[in-house]
Amino acid sequence: MDKKTVGLSETFKGNMTPKSFTKNPIKGTKFTIAISSAKGGVGKSTFAMNFALALKSTGSKVGILDADIYGPSLPKMMSINKKPESKDGKGLIPIEQYGVQCMSIGFLVDETTPMIWRGPMVTSAIKTFTQKVLWNDLDFIVIDMPPGTGDTQLTFAQEIKVDGVIIVSTPQEIALLDVKRGIRMFDKLKVPILGLVDNMSFFETDDGKNYNIFGEGGVEKVAINYKKEFLGKIPINIDLRVAADTGKPLVEKNPDHKVSKIIVEIAKKIKRSFP
């Protein structure tokens, strides 16, 4: 038979030549930490908001940039329902909530308006958020990244000095594939990986029984295999979800909650790796 199997290069022809880029820090900020998960729906935004508030609780000045253009979560999770102001019609003033400076595409449009945009528009939005927001003297800016390995990730990796990325995942096999893709992407783009978080790790019932709904131990295994730090396990917790749904992240609402304490511990661990 005159058959052959087909690989990627024969199927798609694209310009793969590497370019060189100048990486700048985000103006008004010292360190940029991206919260990423190649797969969506693993609790990345919930973690990002709580992590930012945990960093704040340790005495740092913190901002959050919601870089998920297609699915912004920040306005709802942080109860922000107003448009940012501008003194000169150019620079956007971030909105402060719970002591943290915030910016999201969701501030600029009604919350149910879909951004039906192709990649170049997304890139332009990300550039606006990193270049034209008047972040004020931040120690850390936490970036809530969208899922995937596309335009937003490339724009950050190529044009912004990202000091480190935390990869969040649930432990099921199919999510771990995305974690591996994420690790390989950031390694290739030379963005340091600060560590991996196992989210929705297990579910504890009222009578104390644990269910490994999404499997067990997968994220830690990947961390070991790829020689990355394992930052910890966060259980599936209804209080954590309700706090996010009602606009005040658990770390802010109830800092003594056992899940808040886990996230604050992760924040302290991360902070120690910065000067």
Place this chain on the structure above:
Amino acid sequence: MDKKTVGLSETFKGNMTPKSFTKNPIKGTKFTIAISSAKGGVGKSTFAMNFALALKSTGSKVGILDADIYGPSLPKMMSINKKPESKDGKGLIPIEQYGVQCMSIGFLVDETTPMIWRGPMVTSAIKTFTQKVLWNDLDFIVIDMPPGTGDTQLTFAQEIKVDGVIIVSTPQEIALLDVKRGIRMFDKLKVPILGLVDNMSFFETDDGKNYNIFGEGGVEKVAINYKKEFLGKIPINIDLRVAADTGKPLVEKNPDHKVSKIIVEIAKKIKRSFP
């Protein structure tokens, strides 16, 4: 004070003029059904595979196109670990598994390789999959869409005759925002919405107690508000997750499982809306 609030149009300037497009069915197929969720991680791929197998079990000829370029799930969920063949070096022959014709970007690259691509490359891949795959006499092609409202969604909506879309979501508030964005996108792009599925609806413990981990009733409420059909609730189920993780979707592995039966009922309901 000389301040003003800033809206979207002043912040980003883009060409928003609507264009007109010719929509064609995917060659070799009768009807195209897209499985979508603006938010990732809601079990969309697991639903898509099981739904396709459920359609097959009702006697239809079915194919699955994995349109998630950044996070393909099909190869793992359907246990496919080979490259597609081509007789002429142009048309790709889909790979048949469990009686269903399959295609995924994951067939063309190693499963942990990230596709670090900007939007135009994604569009080109989608066009290849819809124009150059030799689908063979299918009644239905099920499209597993990526999350978001970007390049892939636009390419399908503008260039392919999509006969209907099923929107999958978990019931928590923050996911419902994405559902609303998704509904508005498909309404705007004039793609008919067949209905909404409430996935990971509740978790049932061994002793029969139900936990509404992600909240309750949210998807059905959105369906009512937006005058869309509500197709049903699928519980969080460890058997469903394990079957997906181990490469044989539950509907195929155990058609008598209560969750399989729910999905087969949804498939029958959808099938009745087609001639």
